[in-house]
Amino acid sequence: MKETLLLKVNSQKPDASKIEVAAQFIRKGRLVAFPTETVYGLGAEALNADAVLALFEAKKRPLDNPPIVHVADPNEVYRIVEEVPKTAELLMKQFWPGPLTLVFRRSSIVPNVTVAGLDTVAVRMPKHKVALALIRQSGCPIAAPSANLAGKPSPTTAHHVFEDLNGRIDVILDGGPTNIGVESTVVDLSVDQPLVLRPGGTPFEALKQVLGEIKLHPFVLAEAELPLEKTRSPGMRHKHYAPKAEVILVEGNVSAVITKVQELTEFYRQKGTKVGVLATDETQGSYRADVVKSLGSRFNLPLVAQRLFRLLREIDAENVGVIIAESVSSEGLGLAVMNRLRKASGYHIIKAN
Ligand code: TXA
Ligand code: MG
Secondary structure, three states: OOOOEEEEOOOOOOOHHHHHHHHHHHHOOOOEEEEOOOOEEEEEEOOOHHHHHHHHHHHOOOOOOOOEEEOOOHHHHHHHEOOOOHHHHHHHHHHOOOOEEEEEEEOOOOOHHHHOOOOEEEEEOOOOHHHHHHHHHHOOOEEEOEOOOOOOOOOOOHHHHHHHHOOOOOEEEEOOOOOOOOOOEEEEOOOOOOEEEEOOOOOHHHHHHHHOOOEEOHHHHOOOOOOHHHOOOHHHHOOOOOOOOEEEEEEOOHHHHHHHHHHHHHHHHHOOOOEEEEEOOOOHHHOOOOEEEEOOOOOOHHHHHHHHHHHHHHHHHOOOOEEEEEOOOOOOOHHHHHHHHHHHOOOOEEEOO
């Protein structure tokens, strides 16, 4: 166990002295959790192999799943990648800083451990002022996966980071709750046609508008585990976003979903299982479960995304035996929400019709 230093920072005007304390840790090869606009990240100096190795250990993350390298200026990309395709320049201009990660062919200055031995590297320039200040002050690109223990829902507050990583990392910069709530969209540009490997904070529709040609990897909305050789992003292979409780996802039109969720609730309660339901404003009144929480209006998908991971953790904290979640639309940020819910359920999906 090490002592974890908790520093509150102003998210709009990050206090220079606290950022400097955190940056000193990064420069010494130590681990600092910090807010981004999507979720909290756990940062280490990206070009320092030992620091990145410590990052994997602190998170208990499998070594074959590389983190994202965060930069504070688009020009830093040229130093760490082999080639910047035209499509990348377009996307960087349009969406950086912001919730978009681009996968490039990597340069040899990036250590093997940082890219898990791949010939590509994932890079993003975040928008959050604390993240940008930390990267600038550290003077190096920062490798940062989400700051949760591997397999758990990503942290959207400093408290979530504390729950998972207290005693395992050096600093937590607390800049309040994150705004977007789901991770960045990951787009692979190292292949012939741009490919979305993970839906996230930048909607697929927005990428399509800029690029025209872009595809979704079949895994993005897979309804079952895909065979290993079909996965392009290492993260696709691992267990994700899983609360302690079993998660069941009920998909279909709203009225059929309400009926099915209520049916399942009764079934589990009769067995003596404590039931939690992850509902929406429009449906929450229909359920008689032990715990019912609303993600917000099902027509406000950015809000649903913002609350998703927090509510998964909150329901879990009530020690329910099963969490029944409703599907939402796959448009806009809904695509990321549905992808996370399907993974959280371990593909335990029930179709209501
Ligand atoms: O919003 C975010 O992206 C947050 C914040 C902290 O920036 N970070 C985040 O990192 O979600 P992480 O490590 O939890 O997820 C990174 C994803 C994983 O699915 C990983 O497999 C994928 O990016 N990835 C990383 N390097 C890759 C590469 N070279 N090729 C394909 N996928 C890669
Ligand atoms: Mg993660």
